[in-house]
Amino acid sequence: xxxxxxxxxxxxxxxxxxxxxxxxxxxxxxxxxxxxxxxxxxxxxxxxxxxxxxxxxxxxxxxxxxxxxxxxxxxxxxxxxxxxxxxxxxxxxxxxxxxxxxxxxxxxxxxxxxxxxxxxxxxxxxxxxxxxxxxxxxxxxxxxxxxxxxxxxxxxxxxxxxxxxxxxxxxxxxxxxxxxxxxxxxxxxxxxxxxxxxxxxxxxxxxxxxxxxxxxxxxxxxxxxxxxxxxxxxxxxxxxxxxxxxxxxxxxxxxxxxxxxxxxxxxxxxxxxxxxxxxxxxxxxxxxxxxxxxxxxxxxxxxxxxxxxxxxxxxxxxxxxxxxxxxxxxxxxxxxxxxxxxxxxxxxxxxxxxxxxxxxxxxxxxxxxxxxxxxxxxxxxxxxxxxxxxxxxxxxxxxxxxxxxxxxxxxxxxxxxxxxxxxxxxxxxxxxxxxxxxxxxxxxxxxxxxxxxxxxxxxxxxxxxxxxxxxxxxx
Amino acid sequence: xxxxxxxxxxxxxxxxxxxxxxxxxxxxxxxxxxxxxxxxxxxxxxxxxxxxxxxxxxxxxxxxxxxxxxxxxxxxxxxxxxxxxxxxxxxxxxxxxxxxxxxxxxxxxxxxxxxxxxxxxxxxxxxxxxxxxxxxxxxxxxxxxxxxxxxxxxxxxxxxxxxxxxxxxxxxxxxxxxxxxxxxxxxxxxxxxxxxxxxxxxxxxxxxxxxxxxxxxxxxxxxxxxxxxxxxxxxxxxxxxxxxxxxxxxxxxxxxxxxxxxxxxxxxxxxxxxxxxxxxxxxxxxxxxxxxxxxxxxxxxxxxxxxxxxxxxxxxxxxxxxxxxxxxxxxxxxxxxxxxxxxxxxxxxxxxxxxxxxx
Numbered sequence: 001x002x003x004x005x006x007x008x009x010x011x012x013x014x015x016x017x018x019x020x021x022x023x024x025x026x027x028x029x030x031x032x033x034x035x036x037x038x039x040x041x042x043x044x045x046x047x048x049x050x051x052x053x054x055x056x057x058x059x060x061x062x063x064x065x066x067x068x069x070x071x072x073x074x075x076x077x078x079x080x081x082x083x084x085x086x087x088x089x090x091x092x093x094x095x096x097x098x099x100x101x102x103x104x105x106x107x108x109x110x111x112x113x114x115x116x117x118x119x120x121x122x123x124x125x126x127x128x129x130x131x132x133x134x135x136x137x138x139x140x141x142x143x144x145x146x147x148x149x150x151x152x153x154x155x156x157x158x159x160x161x162x163x164x165x166x167x168x169x170x171x172x173x174x175x176x177x178x179x180x181x182x183x184x185x186x187x188x189x190x191x192x193x194x195x196x197x198x199x200x201x202x203x204x205x206x207x208x209x210x211x212x213x214x215x216x217x218x219x220x221x222x223x224x225x226x227x228x229x230x231x232x233x234x235x236x237x238x239x240x241x242x243x244x245x246x247x248x249x250x251x252x253x254x255x256x257x258x259x260x261x262x263x264x265x266x267x268x269x270x271x272x273x274x275x276x277x278x279x280x281x282x283x284x285x286x287x288x289x290x291x292x293x294x295x296x297x298x299x300x301x302x303x304x305x306x307x308x309x310x311x312x313x314x315x316x317x318x319x320x321x322x323x324x325x326x327x328x329x330x331x332x333x334x335x336x337x338x339x340x341x342x343x344x345x346x347x348x349x350x351x352x353x354x355x356x357x358x359x360x361x362x363x364x365x366x367x368x369x370x371x372x373x374x375x376x377x378x379x380x381x382x383x384x385x386x387x388x389x390x391x392x393x394x395x396x397x398x399x400x401x402x403x404x405x406x407x408x409x410x411x412x413x414x415x416x417x418x419x420x421x422x423x424x425x426x427x428x429x430x431x432x433x434x435x436x437x438x439x440x441x442x443x444x445x446x447x448x449x450x451x452x453x454x455x456x457x458x459x460x461x462x463x464x465x466x467x468x469x470x471x472x473x474x475x
Numbered sequence: 476x477x478x479x480x481x482x483x484x485x486x487x488x489x490x491x492x493x494x495x496x497x498x499x500x501x502x503x504x505x506x507x508x509x510x511x512x513x514x515x516x517x518x519x520x521x522x523x524x525x526x527x528x529x530x531x532x533x534x535x536x537x538x539x540x541x542x543x544x545x546x547x548x549x550x551x552x553x554x555x556x557x558x559x560x561x562x563x564x565x566x567x568x569x570x571x572x573x574x575x576x577x578x579x580x581x582x583x584x585x586x587x588x589x590x591x592x593x594x595x596x597x598x599x600x601x602x603x604x605x606x607x608x609x610x611x612x613x614x615x616x617x618x619x620x621x622x623x624x625x626x627x628x629x630x631x632x633x634x635x636x637x638x639x640x641x642x643x644x645x646x647x648x649x650x651x652x653x654x655x656x657x658x659x660x661x662x663x664x665x666x667x668x669x670x671x672x673x674x675x676x677x678x679x680x681x682x683x684x685x686x687x688x689x690x691x692x693x694x695x696x697x698x699x700x701x702x703x704x705x706x707x708x709x710x711x712x713x714x715x716x717x718x719x720x721x722x723x724x725x726x727x728x729x730x731x732x733x734x735x736x737x738x739x740x741x742x743x744x745x746x747x748x749x750x751x752x753x754x755x756x757x758x759x760x761x762x763x764x765x766x767x768x769x770x771x772x773x774x775x776x777x778x779x780x781x782x783x784x785x786x787x788x789x790x791x792x793x794x795x796x797x798x799x800x801x802x803x804x805x806x807x808x809x810x811x812x813x814x815x816x817x818x819x820x821x822x823x824x825x826x827x828x829x830x831x832x833x834x
Contacts, residue, residue, distance in 0.1 A: 022649075312499075313499055313502060313503075316496065316499045316503075316811075316812060316815060317499070317503045317808060317811065317812075318769070318770055318807050318808060318810075318811035319770075320770035320771060320774075320807075321770055321788075321803065321804045321807035321808070321811075322507065322804060322807075322808075324788060324792070324800070324804070325507065325510075325511075325800060325801070325804045326510070328792065328797075328800060329510065329511070329514045329516060401652070401653055405653075405655050405771075408655055408658075409655065409657070409771060409774055412655075412657060412658075412774070412777075413774065413777075413788065413789060413792050414789075414792050414793060415792060427658060427661070430661070431661070431777065431778065435661070436661040436662075436664040436665045436668075436669060436676065436778070437664065437668070437669055437676050438669075439665070439669045439670070441665050444658075444661045444662065444665055445662065445665075448654075448655065448658035448659075448661070448662065451653075451655060451658065452650070452653045452654050452655070452658075453653075455652075455653035456649065456650060456652075456653040459649055459652060459653055460649065463649070
């Protein structure tokens with residue numbers, strides 16, 4: 001087939017495709033997923049994706065929190081996650097030649113929600129040179145109430161100065177903090193509260209005065225201040241960073257999982273990976289099926305017999321259990337998984353390509369080419385394969401959904417590539433965390449819908465192409 | 476005379492199919508064994524089991540009580556080494572293959588590393604065969620329901636191609652084909668169990684189980700509703716679509732027009748004429764699509780905490796219990812090939828020529 005003819009036939013296919021509503025929908029969806037993938041690969045570096053497996057990097061986020069947009073439906077005004085950072089002031093000497101220096105850092109937070117935050121984490125990084133500086137943290141409410149949250153020494157570190165101490169206070173769960181808050185409540189209201197019953201977010205973000213009931217405490221709106229003061233023994237001492245992470249009751253576009261990871265990252269990076277798995281598996285399996293089928297149908301005889309018996313064999317063994325065993329035995333990398341999926345995906349194509357090749361080998365131009373001394377390989381490459389190729393696009397598109405769904409199943413079972421994040425793996429984590437039973441719907445629904453949509457888009461396109469191309473080849 | 480020949484012909488066909496499938500089962504098992512042996516997994520497992528046995532024996536031996544720790548360890552090593560030689564593990568793997576193959580073919584899958592059956596057995600065979608009936612119960616019921624509902628809807632679709640039902644169900648079939656069954660299961664739990672609280676999220680029976688046998692049965696049924704519903708929801712669209720295509724083709728045939736012209740009621744045309752001609756291809760295609768999807772469906776047991784083979788796959792992978800995983804693979808191969816044979820049998824039986832011959 002000449003180049004012109006090929007361009008013409010491509011144009012014809014596109015024209016026919018534009019008449020099929022399903023085909024256009026499928027193509028549009030695929031283009032959308034492709035552009036998302038390109039965007040992700042270009043804009044979100046792989047190093048970002050690798051953070052997915054570093055659970056220690058996600059501590060600022062609240063665990064198992066629904067996405068932000070739910071408030072549009074519930075109409076509730078609930079806090080979002082916010083992380084506020086601040087640096088310390090210059091060291092101020094406490095009196096002349098006392099050798100004692102004060103450093104301060106203040107965090108201001110405007111709180112205007114109708115619900116309490118879900119968690120509070122305070123991180124302080126300080127550099128010191130002599131002795132063990134003390135750290136003092138005070139919480140100031142809009143109504144002027146002041147509560148001491150932390151009053152302790154920085155840890156003594158080994159080695160030479162300067163020492164850099166990074167300390168993290170989990171204010172929501174810290175027993176010391178709870179103890180202090182219990183004392184605060186007693187002072188204000190005269191009520192004795194068991195330490196276990198104290199919810200620091202509630203105490204810190206509401207007005208507590210005599211006669212107020214803790215059970216139905218309302219959030220107090222206004223500006224809150226968190227003051228960190230460090231008392232050190234060297235003028236070079238400083239507070240490098242103070243960070244207050246206020247965990248929201250809603251978080252981000254897709255919410256978080258129980259490991260506090262922002263699901264948006266996993267969902268975004270899952271897109272190029274799903275497409276890679278689907279397209280590469282389809283390409284490899286369709287191409288191998290095409291070659292085997294063409295060879296089988298062209299030569300017939302013993303070659304055909306061997307190839308066909310092997311095809312039958314592959315069709316009579318259960319793919320998934322053997323895939324499970326193989327991915328369990330092999331090093332689970334994404335490339336191995338693609339190869340394994342392709343290993344079990346070429347048989348249908350082979351059967352179709354064979355029956356077409358049998359028809360084509362009897363055509364006059366094949367006879368003519370042979371009479372002019374063309375070799376078998378030449379005929380297969382120049383007369384058989386180009387005829388089969390357009391049909392194979394439909395076959396390839398129809399292979400993509402099963403490849404994506406199978407990969408998702410393997411990842412769901414915990415056999416995915418551990419170094420990357422896939423939608424199936426997100427669902428694996430969701431299953432382990434009991435997301436469905438615990439009503440973490442955002443964690444279950446999003447990755448699954450995307451798997452289904454990507455699979456659907458390729459089915460739509462594949463079926464449309466199939467319908468267009470089949471009559472042409474039958475002619 | 477002719478009838479006899481046809482019967483014999485089908486028997487020959489079935490025998491040939493059976494022989495081919497037995498051969499395929501053998502080949503697949505050998506192939507799997509070679510893979511497992513090639514990765515050295517078999518040897519590791521056998522050595523681990525021998526060492527475990529040797530340790531038990533030495534520690535429980537009253538004569539050796541009170542010996543110092545190192546001495547006991549040395550005795551264990553010695554005994555294990557001796558047994559490893561007796562087991563022929565010094566020989567290359569391919570020489571030991573026939574023995575292992577025989578073991579697998581006689582359902583001797585050895586002992587599990589971590590998992591046990593409910594009755595407390597550590598034998599892989601016991602663990603798997605305890606799970607098998609539960610999977611069969613769920614899967615068979617689900618398949619029958621999917622096929623029946625798909626058949627009913629596909630019939631209506633095929634009689635009026637291009638109608639509202641036809642178009643909407645075709646769209647639905649395409650969508651349901653894209654849904655991973657296990658994920659749909661998670662979704663169903665979310666909706667019907669977590670949100671609406673009308674069905675249990677999983678399990679086989681309530682705790683404690685009802686004593687009355689009727690209530691017991693009803694309770695199992697209640698637990699089956701969600702997994703069954705999921706299976707039917709995901710697969711009946713595809714079944715309907717298959718039926719529709721075949722039926723639509725048959726309703727184009729001349730003999731249907733002829734039957735209509737003779738004034739035969741539409742109901743009889745549908746059930747006697749069309750469905751009879753349609754059933755063999757429907758059974759083949761629907762049967763194969765069910766068999767192809769069986770292991771995908773079985774995985775959904777994980778989601779529903781249904782203690783069948785699918786959940787066992789999940790458990791074996793999570794605790795890295797290799798013998799159980801191997802046993803599951805072999806059983807899956809046998810099961811799959813058995814199902815294909817049953818399909819052949821059904822197909823032959825539904826073929827009108829064969830049925831006529833059987834009288």
